[in-house]
Amino acid sequence: MTDRDSPVTTDELHAYVDGMLPADRTGAVEAWLAIHPEDAARVAEWRALSDALHQRYGSIADEPVPARFDLAKLARSRPPWRAIAAAALLAAVIGGAAGWIGRAASTPAPSSGEIITADALSAHKLYIAEVRHPIEVKAAEKHLIPWLSKRVGTTLRIPDLNEYSLQLLGGRLLPGPIGPAALFMYESPSGERFTIYCSRSKKMRMALRYQSGGEIAAMHWVESEIGYVVSGPDDRGRLAKIAQTAYEQMENPPARGAQFPLISRRKGS
Amino acid sequence: MSGFRPSVEAAIPALRRYARALTHDAELADDLVQDTLVRALRSEHLFHGGDVRSWLYTILTNLNRNRLRSLARRPTHTSIEDNDAPDTAGPEAGGRDIERALASLVDDQRVALLLVVLEGLTYREVAEIQGVPIGTVMSRLARARIQIKTYLDGARPSLRRVK
Numbered sequence: 001m002t003d004r005d006s007p008v009t010t011d012e013l014h015a016y017v018d019g020m021l022p023a024d025r026t027g028a029v030e031a032w033l034a035i036h037p038e039d040a041a042r043v044a045e046w047r048a049l050s051d052a053l054h055q056r057y058g059s060i061a062d063e064p065v066p067a068r069f070d071l072a073k074l075a076r077s078r079p080p081w082r083a084i085a086a087a088a089l090l091a092a093v094i095g096g097a098a099g100w101i102g103r104a105a106s107t108p109a110p111s112s113g114e115i116i117t118a119d120a121l122s123a124h125k126l127y128i129a130e131v132r133h134p135i136e137v138k139a140a141e142k143h144l145i146p147w148l149s150k151r152v153g154t155t156l157r158i159p160d161l162n163e164y165s166l167q168l169l170g171g172r173l174l175p176g177p178i179g180p181a182a183l184f185m186y187e188s189p190s191g192e193r194f195t196i197y198c199s200r201s202k203k204m205r206m207a208l209r210y211q212s213g214g215e216i217a218a219m220h221w222v223e224s225e226i227g228y229v230v231s232g233p234d235d236r237g238r239l240a241k242i243a244q245t246a247y248e249q250m251e252n253p254p255a256r257g258a259q260f261p262l263i264s265r266r267k268g269s
Numbered sequence: 270m271s272g273f274r275p276s277v278e279a280a281i282p283a284l285r286r287y288a289r290a291l292t293h294d295a296e297l298a299d300d301l302v303q304d305t306l307v308r309a310l311r312s313e314h315l316f317h318g319g320d321v322r323s324w325l326y327t328i329l330t331n332l333n334r335n336r337l338r339s340l341a342r343r344p345t346h347t348s349i350e351d352n353d354a355p356d357t358a359g360p361e362a363g364g365r366d367i368e369r370a371l372a373s374l375v376d377d378q379r380v381a382l383l384l385v386v387l388e389g390l391t392y393r394e395v396a397e398i399q400g401v402p403i404g405t406v407m408s409r410l411a412r413a414r415i416q417i418k419t420y421l422d423g424a425r426p427s428l429r430r431v432k
Contacts, residue, residue, distance in 0.1 A: 011407055014414075018385055020392055046414055049367075050386045056364040057290045057387055061282040068303060069281050071274055075310045129336045131304045165315075189312040190324075191305075191331035215338055 008032040013039060017046045113206055113227070115177045117220045120197035120229030121213050123174055123183050128193040135185050136172035144171055148182035152198055154226050159196075159249040161186055164242055166194055178202060194232035196246060201227035208243060210236060219243035276321035277309055283388060284325055290383050291333050293368050301336075305329040326388070327398045330380055337376055370417045378413035381406050 008029050015021040016029045033040040127134050137144045149156040151173055158168060166186035174181045176199030186194045206222035217234040220227065221243075230243040284305060288298035305328045309321075316324065371379055377399065384395045385406075396403045 010411065014407060014410055015392075018392075018410075045418060049414065049417060052367045053290070053383070053387045056367050057286050060289050061286040063282070063285070065281050065285075066299065068299070069306060071278055071306065071310065074303070074307050125338055129338060131300050131332065131336070189308070189315045189328075191308060191328045191335070193335060 008036075008039070013043055014046070017043055017050070113201075113203065113209065113220055113222065114211075116197075116199055116201060116227040117209075117211050117218050117229050119174075119177055119181065119199070120183075120195070120220070121211075121216065121218055121231055123181075123197060124195045124216060124218070124231035127172070127183065127185065128195065134193070135170035138170040139168040141170070148173060148198075151180040152176075152182050152226070153179065153200055154198075154224075156182060156198060157249075158184065159246040161194070161242060161245065163245070164238075165189055166242070176200065192233060194230065194242065197227075197229040197231065199227055201225055203227070208240075208247065210240065212236070221247060223247075273313055273316065273321060277306065277325065280322045280325050281306070283322070284329060287326065287383060287388055288329060288333070290371065290387055291329075291379065293372065297336075301329055301332055304332055320394070323390070323394050323398055326384060326390070330398060334376060366421060370420045373420045374413050374416055378409045378416065381409035382413040382417075385410055 006028060008025075012021060012025060012029055016026070021029060033043060137147070145156055145158065148171055161168075165188045167188075169185045169187050171182055171184040174183055174197075179200040181197060181199035184196045184198075186196070201222045202225075203222045204225055206220075206227075208219055208221045211218050211220065212234050215234055216231055217236065217239055218229050218231040219239055219242075220229045222228070228246070230239065230246055232239050232242065281302065284302045285298065288301045289295060292298045292301065305325055308328050309316075309325055371383075374382065380399060381395055384390045384398065385392065390398070392403050392406050395406045399406060399409075
């Protein structure tokens with residue numbers, strides 16, 4: 001009959017059903033199916049599945065598009081803070097915290113790093129899933145950083161993660177292990193979300209540590225009694241780079257005088 | 270840039286279909302679509318050519334994955350839904366079966382199956398959306414089909430009626 005010398009693979013059977021088989025193999029596959037009833041049955045099942053999916057969901061695409069999807073309206077609703085955040089400095093960093101540096105930790109608890117990381121990962125998982133309200137206060141609202149700084153008990157700053165295409169959405173206040181915690185959320189253009197969690201720590205200082213929690217992972221460190229946890233998708237190399245950038249900006253804050261460079265530089269003049 | 274908005278607009282019906290099949294929840298599905306559109310409009314300046322439709326599917330897929338990650342840590346949430354959800358989604362038994370069969374897949378396989386079979390994307394497009402090689406898409410697709418067959422053969426044989 002036809003190409004008996006080039007057997008048909010399972011991949012080709014899938015491609016045949018999905019209309020992705022090169023034209024010059026169609027004849028060979030059809031000839032194969034004619035003499036291999038088990039494969040023909042599989043192909044028939046896959047086609048039945050395709051039909052069932054189209055039957056169940058196909059009509060949704062024929063519905064009139066609801067008014068809520070009017071693009072002009074959605075575009076107008078674009079909040080101005082996005083533009084501000086786009087060029088913004090974005091990392092949670094302490095600076096000018098001389099008063100706090102003086103207060104050395106007395107009794108470092110061995111597991112405090114794990115506790116804070118677990119808290120941060122819980123908050124990360126919970127809030128990255130929020131479609132409408134991932135944050136409490138938007139990045140453009142001037143009180144965001146002063147407010148969270150005051151509650152956490154240090155001067156928080158925001159690292160610039162633009163080189164990773166991450167924009168600051170904003171932040172929220174959370175209960176932390178030994179006091180209030182701040183959670184800042186960043187987002188990539190494709191919707192991936194990272195968070196930076198900051199809370200008082202019983203430790204004075206701890207080097208960067210990595211912890212994987214399934215699909216997500218965290219980088220944790222402590223500086224001057226404040227624990228930081230950067231959480232995101234479990235891609236160790238990428239997460240480490242992002243955490244390193246945030247950490248370096250914390251160690252070397254831009255000496256521009258402005259306490260909150262992101263906000264003041266954009267709005268100041 | 271003139272083609273950007275019309276391209277986005279033209280994709281909305283298909284995005285709604287994909288989101289509904291992913292979530293089985295009309296309201297949640299439309300929330301995902303709306304969020305996808307808002308993000309796309311905001312990031313228009315970051316879009317340097319290419320296929321707008323694939324990009325929209327990518328955003329929606331990521332948003333839904335974020336949502337699932339959160340559900341994964343609250344397993345009781347899904348089990349309650351399974352028991353209590355009224356059968357409003359599909360008028361016929363086959364529709365209900367296919368929903369449950371889809372729900373039995375892991376997310377990556379469900380995404381691959383729906384994008385190829387329901388949305389008609391090429392293997393290459395799906396590979397880009399999922400950020401994996403084409404071979405991985407094909408194995409996800411194959412595993413999805415095996416899993417659905419196993420599910421339907423075991424729990425819900427009635428789909429066989431559908432031709």
